[in-house]
Amino acid sequence: MRFGIIGAGPIGSIISKKLVKNGHDVKIADARGVERLEGKEFAGTAVRVEDVIKNIEVLIISLPIKALPSIRNIIDQVGEEVIIIDTSNYYPFRDGKIEEIENGMVESVWASNQLGRPIIKAFNNLLAYTLENEGTSEDSSERIAMAVAGNDPSQKQVVMDIVYELGFDAVDSGSLSDSWRQQPGTPAYCTELTKDELTKALKKANKEKAPLLRDKVMERFAELLAEKKGVEFSHNDIVNINREIYNS
Ligand SMILES: NC(=O)c1ccc[n+]([C@@H]2O[C@H](COP(=O)([O-])OP(=O)(O)OC[C@H]3O[C@@H](n4cnc5c(N)ncnc54)[C@H](OP(=O)(O)O)[C@@H]3O)[C@@H](O)[C@H]2O)c1
Structure with missing residues (x-):
């Protein structure tokens, strides 16, 4: 498949390497200028952010959540058919307080509103180390699972298949407004669970806590x-x- 990635931090870079290793076509961009990619360890072709959205099937956005409004003009040019995955998590100590999220808006609903597009939330509930080192073949009984949320069932299935191919089981965690169940602070968040365990953990989540x-x-x-x-x-x-x- 043809992927674009915006953001070459640990998560964007690890995903780029795994996708290229599996034979996918990958372009990667930094939201603040292609020169910021210098010296970073990623795979695929480094391009300008204006070019990363061209001729792709899936766009993966892997930025601090507070940076999402800054790429709205780019996302406005992304083809309707392109699946957009967002990996972000909200940490107020790092991102600054976002009032709507503080008042209860689900993080990925806020993210989707900022981007002006439906998104699939994935790659947010595994640590970078886990993503890089702990994927396994599909027959492993200890295979770690990732939560995938979104409103479009067919887009979500495509993303779940990608997750599966990259070494992890995928659990459908519901719609974007259900995705608080995989946010920081929940039992599903960065706890390295198998598919059955993750399914139970998502149910156990407590939004207020x-x-x-x-x-x-x-x-x-x-x-x-x-x-x-x-x-x-x-x-x-x-x-x-x-x-x-x-x-x-
Ligand atoms: N690290 C993890 O274990 C982990 C796990 C799951 C999900 N996540 C989430 O995934 C997202 C990416 O995390 P990450 O740890 O890979 O990397 P990150 O430190 O959030 O950086 C990702 C990319 O965003 C760029 N960036 C930083 N500040 C920016 C700004 N104000 N405007 C535009 N671009 C900016 C960085 O460029 P520079 O390098 O030049 O600053 C880098 O290319 C975050 O939302 C994070 O919460 C992280």
Whole structure:
């Protein structure tokens, strides 16, 4: 398939490498200028953001959520038939407070409104490390699953098939307005679950508690960093803290 990616942070870059490895055609752009791609580790062809949207079937947007309004003029030119995937998550300490989300609007509904287009929410509930290193063949009983939400069933199926091909099971997590169930602070978020476990975790999510638990995890990481005097914790430590707090 023909993909465009906007954003060459860890997630955009890892997706680009996996797609190219699987034989897909990939173009990648930085929203703030092609020169910002220099020195970054991605696969595919580096292009200007104006060109990344041309002659593609799927556009993957992997930017900080606060940056989405800045690409509205580009998204306005994306062909109707192109499936748009958004990977973003909202962290107020990093993104600044977005009032509508603070007042209860589902993050991806806000994202879709900013872009002026329907989106499929995917690649948001696995850590970059998980996405890069923990995909497995389809016969593995421990295969990790990713949540995929969106309003168009056929677009969602295409995205679920891509996720499957890249090494993960996919769970249909409902419409975009259901996608709060895979936001930061929920049991489904970055906890490395199998398909059955993820299906249960999505049901267990609590909308009111999620922002509190999201912030509690950040506080726990800050405490641990202070205790360990800057020594970094492992990927397993991160997953275990997420599991403990998001299930509390
Ligand atoms: N990292 C994870 O484990 C993870 C997991 C799942 C989902 N996500 C979500 O996926 C999205 C991408 O995350 P990421 O960690 O891959 O990378 P990121 O640090 O959010 O950066 C992604 C890209 O956005 C660019 N960028 C940063 N600020 C920008 C701005 N104000 N305007 C336009 N472009 C800007 C970056 O360019 P520069 O490098 O030049 O700054 C980079 O190319 C985020 O919304 C994140 O919350 C992350």
